[in-house]
Amino acid sequence: PYLFKNGEWAEKIINSDAELQGMFDKMATSAGVRVFGAWGQRSSRAIQSTRGPIMMPEDVKGLRLRIPAIPMLRAMFDRLGAQSTPLGMLEIYSALSRGTVDGQDNGFDLAIPPRFHEAAKFWSATDHVNELVGFFGSERLWKGLNEADRELFRKASREAGMVTTQLTKQLDTDAIEILKKAGCTYVVPDIAAFRKAVAGVEDDLEGKMWPKGFVARLRKLQEA
Structure with missing residues (x-):
């Protein structure tokens, strides 16, 4: 949580950091999936x-x-201290309506279109995760492309990402008005307090989901 300062930093680092690109290469070898871009800012999670x-x-x-x-x-x-419950997108509206859960974690882009605000009337903009759209394909296909064709894919991902970011920012602006018209409450909580409360939570996953020191290094890159 709170790894990137904003979506711009997320795009800059994910698409240029050598260690991350190495992780993508390993995934291509082990899973047969080639990530060739991460562009287009999605709504921050709330x-x-x-x-x-x-x-x-x-x-x-x-x-x-x-x-x-x-x-x-x-x-x-x-x-x-939450009682977290993994649920698929198709289960959320029903779970909120029936009181099976008290809330859900998502951004505007995945919460407004399915009208979750009809069942959950309080939106707190914690902005705890900045997410991007990933562009990927078969590694076997990628290996069969020459460098010029690969660059076409990369260029297309950047252009699609720009459109995604524009549409998302408009949705985020419109969403606040949609919530208000629906009788919902939109608040901006104490972000600094949330950052402090979850600081270091990634430590237990170091060396398991990513190399040790990886998260600290990405944070330091954004101090420049």
Whole structure:
């Protein structure tokens, strides 16, 4: 959580960092999937709740929260004391409506179109994760391309990413008005308090999901 300062930094680092590119190369070898771009800023992840606005980290304690099956997010919300439950997108509306969960973790781009705000009226812009659109394909296909054709794919991913970012920023602006018109409450919580509360939560996953020192190095790159 809070790894990148913003989406621009995420795009800059993910598409240029040598260690990350090495990790992508290993994935191409082991899984047969070639990542050739990560462009296009998605909506920042937030907490949408049925119980009330989330203003401070302690407000998350005891919250029955839907999350995707991502270990880092589970570690974050475990640290905050939430009762996190992995659910697929098609299950969220029903779970919120029936009270099976008290809230869900998502960005505007995945929460507004399915109208989750009809069931959960409180949106807290914690902005704890900046996500991008990944562009990938078969490694076997990639190996069969010459460098000029590969560059066409990379160029197309950058151009598609620019359009995605423009559309997302417009959606994010419109979403706040959509929430207000639907009688929802939109708040910006104490981001500094959230950053402090989850600081170091990635330590337990060091050496397992990424090399030791990797996260610290990416944070330091953004201090320049």
